[in-house]
Amino acid sequence: MLKLFRFLRPYRAVIAFVMVLILLQSLSELYLPTIMADIVNIGVVDGNTAYIWKMGGFMLAVTLAGTAVSILASYHSSKISSAFGRIVRGKVFAHVEKFSLREFGEIGTASLITRTTNDINQVQQVLMMMLRMMVMAPMMCIGGIIMALYKDAELTVVLLVAMPVLAGAIWLVVSKGLPYFKVIQKKLDRLNLVLREGLTGIRVIRSFNRTEHEKTRFEEANRDLMDTAVKVNQIMAVMMPLMMLIMNFSTIAIVWFGGLRINDGAMLVGDLMAFISYAMQIMFSLLMFSMMFVMVPRASASAVRIGEVLALEPTIEDQPAARGGGSKMASGEVEFRDVSFSYPGAERPALSGLTFRAKPGEVTAIIGGTGSGKTSLLHLIPRFFDAASGTVLVGGRDVRSWTQEELRRNISLVPQKAVLFSGTVNANIRYGKDDASEEEIRRAAATAQALDFVEAMPEGFESELSQGGVNLSGGQKQRLSIARALVRRPLVYLFDDSFSALDYKTDAKLRGALKEETRDAAVLIVAQRVSTVMDADRIIVLDEGRIAGIGRHGELMEGCSVYREIVESQLSEEEIA
Structure with a gap:
């Protein structure tokens, strides 16, 4: 005491x-x-x-x-x-x-x-x-x-x-x-x-x-x-x-x-x-x-x-060299070089030997079974955890060489579970960028396919949300979370199964609108649904923490049995054809 x-x-x-x-x-x-x-x-x-x-x-x-x-x-x-x-x-x-x-x-x-x-x-x-x-x-x-x-x-x-x-x-x-x-x-x-x-x-x-x-x-x-x-x-x-x-x-x-x-x-x-x-x-x-x-x-x-x-000292800290530097991130390229990661006390690694590159202007999708390490992979990029071995690079530099503030300033994450705060719709979207203009907020909401239901609310963007957004549906919460990420206009977008509560039509419209908004940024999408990842520039298939295949949809259907099993479990033969 x-x-x-x-x-x-x-x-x-x-x-x-x-x-x-x-x-x-x-x-x-x-x-x-x-x-x-x-x-x-x-x-x-x-x-x-x-x-x-x-x-x-x-x-x-x-x-x-x-x-x-x-x-x-x-x-x-x-x-x-x-x-x-x-x-x-x-x-x-x-x-x-x-x-x-x-x-x-x-x-x-x-x-x-x-x-x-x-x-x-x-x-x-x-x-x-x-x-x-x-x-x-x-x-x-x-x-x-x-x-x-x-x-x-x-x-x-x-x-x-x-x-x-x-x-x-x-x-x-x-x-x-x-x-x-x-x-x-x-x-x-x-x-x-x-x-x-x-x-x-x-x-x-x-x-x-x-x-x-x-x-x-x-x-x-x-x-x-x-x-x-x-x-x-x-x-x-x-x-x-x-x-x-x-x-x-x-x-x-x-x-x-x-x-x-x-x-x-x-x-x-x-x-x-x-x-x-x-x-x-x-x-x-x-x-x-x-x-x-x-x-x-x-x-x-x-x-x-x-x-x-x-x-209790945080395990994730800025390195002295990172604190002293003043350089800004020039591009949002994300690269994994032989990355492995284990949770404390785990019997086996959550991720093993991951090597891939996600380039700006491209959509990189990550798919795999439950527990294959998809979310763990995303969490290494903004340094929620540090890799046990190998290197994670963002903007051409090891993530540990950036300050956490500078690194995360250039990343927008939409988590699996949409998290909203008590306050107005406007305030929740502006949480991604304090000085966002009304026009930027409306544009982000429109891209996230949230504009229609927000304008239908009694007070529009000034409508009050309950704690956790309990007065909204799951899909509405996800779309507002996506709008919050979009208004920031970062160099890297991370979508962690963020379209799961959306119907197929809204999902397709949203992904189409995202292409225009994110054309200069690297986009990584974790998804369970094959329809969400089929059009991606690059699909990474994870199986028990390892990469089972990398390529486009057609290439993986021919050369990756894990991906083919996932597709066949979700789509009919007519849809696959």
């Missing part, structure tokens, strides 16, 4: 100011019992009403001053902790943005959400408590002991017995509850995962009548979290009554032995009252420590989880 506190450096002056305020508050609270003792010993015992009013007024002034500095300290500590939360959330989000798909898979999306929200909140709350208590608790404890010794050194023996007993009780309870705090955060991850799957997959859940099954899954995860939370709270709940018991027995002992000393004339009544107040302040300072012991372990577990995210 201390590593995270390095983000507090901009607020060092404010933190010092808060420490001073809390110091003043502690001093005022330590001074009050002494004033009360004087009021009793001098004012009450001697019947000096004027002295009582005088010291009572002074006592009220000290209380008001202590209250004022306490409010100021609370305000600034809240401000500091909130700013800390904002900074850490920003740092985590910015760091996660650099992750490759490998890091996302390693930690998990649900866990990343929990760490960025709940875990940071835990640390933020403890920081606010520490700012208030890390000065006050030791001040009240040490100051209370000094003042108690000043009032009556012999009676302090009671505190010397009570304090170790109290500290031991706190340690015993906290040590029992500590292991559960990390478990709670993991089970919260699991609950978030189940909840996220249930919400994002609601259509599939309902279509298969699995609502009750998902309710059961959620109930199990929810109950598991609840049982762990109840268990740790049961352990921690023992602390308060145990502490109050020890404090009350200590008070009884102080009153008993203090009464004997008053009877012997060795102590005044006011001093005994002040001594009891100081004893309570000492005990309550230990109570503050115990509260920190309850919250700090959970926050420490959260801080470790946040630290794991910040410490």
Whole structure:
């Protein structure tokens, strides 16, 4: 957790100011019992009403001053902790943005959400408590002991017995509850995962009548979290009554032995009252420590989880030579030279020995069975992953020699699953190019065969889309995703099975319109349908991660058995002929 506190450096002056305020508050609270003792010993015992009013007024002034500095300290500590939360959330989000798909898979999306929200909140709350208590608790404890010794050194023996007993009780309870705090955060991850799957997959859940099954899954995860939370709270709940018991027995002992000393004339009544107040302040300072012991372990577990995210270095990084270069990409030629790639922990490579070239002005189609490595191939081009061996070149240079920003600025990817964001149609298309004009947006929509249905919407291009575009059909979402890619006008277009939700007529019209728009760029199309790839300038057939054939449709029908099997499984003999 201390590593995270390095983000507090901009607020060092404010933190010092808060420490001073809390110091003043502690001093005022330590001074009050002494004033009360004087009021009793001098004012009450001697019947000096004027002295009582005088010291009572002074006592009220000290209380008001202590209250004022306490409010100021609370305000600034809240401000500091909130700013800390904002900074850490920003740092985590910015760091996660650099992750490759490998890091996302390693930690998990649900866990990343929990760490960025709940875990940071835990640390933020403890920081606010520490700012208030890390000065006050030791001040009240040490100051209370000094003042108690000043009032009556012999009676302090009671505190010397009570304090170790109290500290031991706190340690015993906290040590029992500590292991559960990390478990709670993991089970919260699991609950978030189940909840996220249930919400994002609601259509599939309902279509298969699995609502009750998902309710059961959620109930199990929810109950598991609840049982762990109840268990740790049961352990921690023992602390308060145990502490109050020890404090009350200590008070009884102080009153008993203090009464004997008053009877012997060795102590005044006011001093005994002040001594009891100081004893309570000492005990309550230990109570503050115990509260920190309850919250700090959970926050420490959260801080470790946040630290794991910040410490995880992205596997895809710009090389120093790439960061120093300022050259721009001249052409969109894509070339694979003996490229192989494996996913972490996989038994066999996803891609092996791929060698081919996709030239500008040509359409290169990639086809193959499920799991043949088509999407993996595309992901190597914008450096979502790096090849294990061989070289991927874009614009005549190894993709690793470009900065990721420059490389991806010249690439437009339309993924398998169309991803749209909440906002207007206009904003979603403009996501591909911030400064796109209205004319460019309309042209991209027209090329993507989206203009008709967009103009038919109530507010046209200003119509609002729900999160994920759930108020659109699958084909409409794909066409808007394609329009977003087109408006960018890059040097390389990557279409990852992006026409699967389109009917054959729209598919054909779209591919015809694309030829005109992409005549200066390299176009790579991953497809399952033979009709989508038949007219391509070059077809690459993948089979279990290897190239089974490269050529045009007619050439592959004659020389590639894998391609012929795919064609025969989709087209009739008349269509093949």
